[in-house]
Structure formats: C-alpha cells, structure tokens
Amino acid sequence: MRALSITALMLATASPALAxxxxxxxxxxxxxxxxxxLGAVRDKVVAEGVTWTDAPVxxxxxxxxxxxxxxxxxxxxxxxxxxxxGQTITDWAAEGMLGNVDALAEAQGWDxxxxxxxxxxxxxxxxxxxxxxxxxxxxxxxxxxxxxxKIGAAYPTTWEELNALAPKFVEAGIIPLAHGGQAWQEAYMxxxxxxxxxxxxxxxxxLIDLDDATLRGPEMVAVFTEMAALRGMVDPNAAGxxxxxxxxxxxxxxxxxxxxxxxxxxxxxxxxxKPGDDYACIPVPKAKGDAFVYLVNSLSLFTQTxxxxxxxxxxxxxxxxxxxxxIAFNQAKGAIPARTDIDLSAMDACAQATSVALKANDAAGxxxxxxxxxxxxxxxxxxxxxDAITAFFNSDQTPEEAATALADAIAAAR
Numbered sequence: 001m002r003a004l005s006i007t008a009l010m011l012a013t014a015s016p017a018l019a020x021x022x023x024x025x026x027x028x029x030x031x032x033x034x035x036x037x038l039g040a041v042r043d044k045v046v047a048e049g050v051t052w053t054d055a056p057v058x059x060x061x062x063x064x065x066x067x068x069x070x071x072x073x074x075x076x077x078x079x080x081x082x083x084x085x086g087q088t089i090t091d092w093a094a095e096g097m098l099g100n101v102d103a104l105a106e107a108q109g110w111d112x113x114x115x116x117x118x119x120x121x122x123x124x125x126x127x128x129x130x131x132x133x134x135x136x137x138x139x140x141x142x143x144x145x146x147x148x149x150k151i152g153a154a155y156p157t158t159w160e161e162l163n164a165l166a167p168k169f170v171e172a173g174i175i176p177l178a179h180g181g182q183a184w185q186e187a188y189m190x191x192x193x194x195x196x197x198x199x200x201x202x203x204x205x206x207l208i209d210l211d212d213a214t215l216r217g218p219e220m221v222a223v224f225t226e227m228a229a230l231r232g233m234v235d236p237n238a239a240g241x242x243x244x245x246x247x248x249x250x251x252x253x254x255x256x257x258x259x260x261x262x263x264x265x266x267x268x269x270x271x272x273x274k275p276g277d278d279y280a281c282i283p284v285p286k287a288k289g290d291a292f293v294y295l296v297n298s299l300s301l302f303t304q305t306x307x308x309x310x311x312x313x314x315x316x317x318x319x320x321x322x323x324x325x326x327i328a329f330n331q332a333k334g335a336i337p338a339r340t341d342i343d344l345s346a347m348d349a350c351a352q353a354t355s356v357a358l359k360a361n362d363a364a365g366x367x368x369x370x371x372x373x374x375x376x377x378x379x380x381x382x383x384x385x386x387d388a389i390t391a392f393f394n395s396d397q398t399p400e401e402a403a404t405a406l407a408d409a410i411a412a413a414r
Contacts (some may be wrong), residue, residue: 020292022051023312030058031244033266037333044319050312060243061184078302080313086375089130089300098129099303100108101317113339119295130298132338134330136356138261138370139192139293143280147174151291158285159226166233169256177233178255180241183390187372189259190389191293192284197223199288200366207371211345215407224399229395265334265350281350292361295370384413
C-alpha cells in the first residue's frame with residue numbers, strides 16, 4: 001500500500017505559517033441525529049481554528065456518496081476526509097489514495113485505546129488511514145413502549161413471540177414493523193435475521209466465508225422464512241421510505257417496532273425520547289446462542305499536498321479521537337465510542353448495555369462484522385446479495401427460491 005504519512009508531508013512542504021488550515025468532510029450523515037453527532041466533531045475542529053467545509057450526500061446507505069466520491073476522484077479533487085465503511089476503505093488504501101496519521105496516532109496512544117475490531121477497519125497494512133468515530137450494533141429492535149402497553153404485551157425474546165405479536169398490533173391499529181423499502185435497509189434486516197435465526201457459526205460460514213453449501217442450505221431457508229414473516233408486517237407505503245422516517249413511526253407510536261442498527265437511537269434521542277420510559281432497545285432474538293453484529297464508522301483521509309489541508313486533516317483526526325467528542329458524538333449518534341478507555345457513565349442505558357455486549361461477544365468469538373456494511377465481504381458481493389435480498393422482500397418469492405437466488409448471486413459476484 002502506498003500510504004503517505006500526512007505528518008511527513010506536512011513537515012516537508014509546510015511554509016513557516018499555516019495561514020488558513022481547512023478540512024472538507026464528505027459524508028452521508030444527513031438525518032437529525034446524525035447531523036447532531038457530526039456537529040460535535042465540527043465544533044471541536046472549528047474551535048481549533050480550522051475552516052470546516054461540509055459536503056453531505058443524502059442517502060442513508062451511502063451508495064450516492066460512493067458515486068459522488070468516484071466523480072471527485074475522477075476529476076482529481078478528492079475531499080480531505082470521507083465517511084467510508086469496511087472494505088471500501090481497504091480498496092482505496094490499496095489504490096494508494098489514502099494518507100495516514102500514524103505519527104499523531106502514536107503520540108496519542110491510539111493502539112492501546114482502540115479494540116482490534118475497530119483497528120481492523122481503520123489501521124490498514126499498519127497505517128492509520130481512517131479515524132474511527134464509533135461502533136454500531138446492527139442487529140437491534142427499536143420498540144415503542146406505548147404500542148406494547150396498548151396491547152399489554154412484553155417485548156419479544158424469541159422469533160415465535162415476535163411473529164405472534166403482529167396480528168395483535170394490527171387489531172389495535174398499529175403497524176407491527178416500521179420499515180423503509182430501500183435495498184440497503186433490507187440488507188441490514190437480513191443480516192440481523194441471519195445472526196438471530198442461524199447463529200454466529202452460520203453467519204460466519206454463510207456471510208464471511210461465503211460457503212456455497214451453507215448459502216443454499218436449510219438454515220438459510222429458515223432465515224428467509226423469517227424474512228417472509230417480517231415482510232408481512234410492513235405497511236403498504238414502505239417503498240422508498242427513508243430509514244429515519246421509519247424510526248419516526250416508532251417514535252410517534254404509529255408502528256410498534258423497527259429492525260435497524262443503533263444509529264436509529266440517534267433519532268429517538270433527537271426527539272427527546274428516553275430508553276425505558278418511551279422505547280426499548282433490544283437485540284433481535286437469538287435462536288442459537290448470543291451474537292453481536294457490528295459496524296465501524298470512520299472518516300478516511302485522502303492524500304493531500306497542500307500543508308493547510310494536511311493540517312486540517314490532523315486537527316480533524318485529533319478532534320474525532322478526543323474522549324469528550326467521542327462521548328458527545330455517540331450520545332447523538334446512538335452508537336458507542338470507538339475508544340475502550342472512556343468512562344461511559346454519561347451514556348444512556350442502551351449504550352452501556354451495547355458496550356457490555358460487545359465486550360462479551362468479542363471475548364466469546366461471536367462478534368460478527370456487518371455484511372450489509374461491507375465489512376464481512378466486498379462491495380461487489382454485498383451488492384449482488386442485496387439485489388437478491390430485496391427482490392425476495394418485495395415479491396412473493398419462496399424462501400427456498402430466495403436461498404438459491406442469493407447463492408447464485410454471490411457465486412457470480414466472487
């Protein structure tokens with residue numbers, strides 16, 4: 001990897017005075033909670049005297065942002081920093097497009113502060129080419145306390161219990177499952193169900209190892225059988241709905257549940273809702289032992305030669321890793337800090353439970369990298385699989401047909 005040291009470049013090219021350091025940040029954090037989270041980073045950067053240029057690209061899954069980035073790269077004008085996920089980072093690093101903040105990371109002790117699951121997606125080939133803001137849990141249910149109180153039901157602990165709740169909610173005039181009918185949302189729902197129905201070993205074989213027999217086997221059929229039950233709980237107006245609008249349906253009691261990563265909690269927080277009092281944050285049921293599907297968010301740093309831009313990147317990186325910023329960011333974002341050396345007493349009960357669960361699953365070997373977020377597999381495989389998943393979710397295709405279509409799509413993309 002041809003990673004260039006940002007610090008080395010700064011020392012080699014800096015003029016005696018850096019008159020106007022700046023940083024442009026391209027991202028797809030455009031919902032209320034996401035914008036509030038990014039504001040914590042921006043405020044720290046601006047306070048350090050760096051001009052911040054915001055470059056948002058709407059679209060929660062990041063596909064539009066990837067397209068916009070490709071255009072910027074093609075024109076020879078990459079942003080200073082870009083929100084990327086998983087193997088997209090390693091791909092750009094392999095192309096030699098990313099710089100690093102190794103000297104800063106060493107001076108600030110990042111190696112000791114970050115768990116291996118985070119370093120796997122930020123420290124590529126020994127270089128910190130990306131700076132982590134947080135860790136998300138993707139296999140989560142967000143439940144309206146008012147909706148559950150209305151039907152007098154407890155939160156589900158098994159898939160059978162969850163499925164049995166649907167007709168009760170319908171009878172009470174409540175949509176059982178809030179969903180945004182977008183392909184990336186269905187991919188995240190699928191991986192949550194895969195971990196919940198199939199278990200950690202199945203998830204690893206199917207979605208990390210991409211084992212063809214497992215992809216076509218009875219456990220995958222069982223996963224799609226549950227997905228079929230879930231598609232029957234969604235309202236007819238779901239097509240094209242943004243994820244945060246689906247979260248709002250749970251927030252206002254129009255819908256009972258949403259299966260979504262814990263970035264959804266940022267919307268509840270932004271709406272002034274409290275865990276326990278207004279909503280529940282619970283992992284999807286686990287039929288075959290515990291599992292935890294995680295996603296690492298980080299801002300990757302494109303190589304720059306202008307010393308003012310390089311200085312801006314360093315200030316950005318230092319701001320992201322500031323413990324106070326990590327807390328403020330994640331209070332708004334709904335996630336947990338990337339650093340493990342931070343006191344989480346200021347975080348809410350959901351975040352504290354997620355942190356405990358990550359530590360336990362990491363120790364047990366049941367912490368699983370997100371498939372939908374291109375950690376477990378590359379973008380070509382995930383894209384092909386997502387097409388098969390969304391085709392199933394928006395049709396009357398059988399679970400058996402879906403398992404075959406998924407396996408065929410992944411085989412063709414490899």
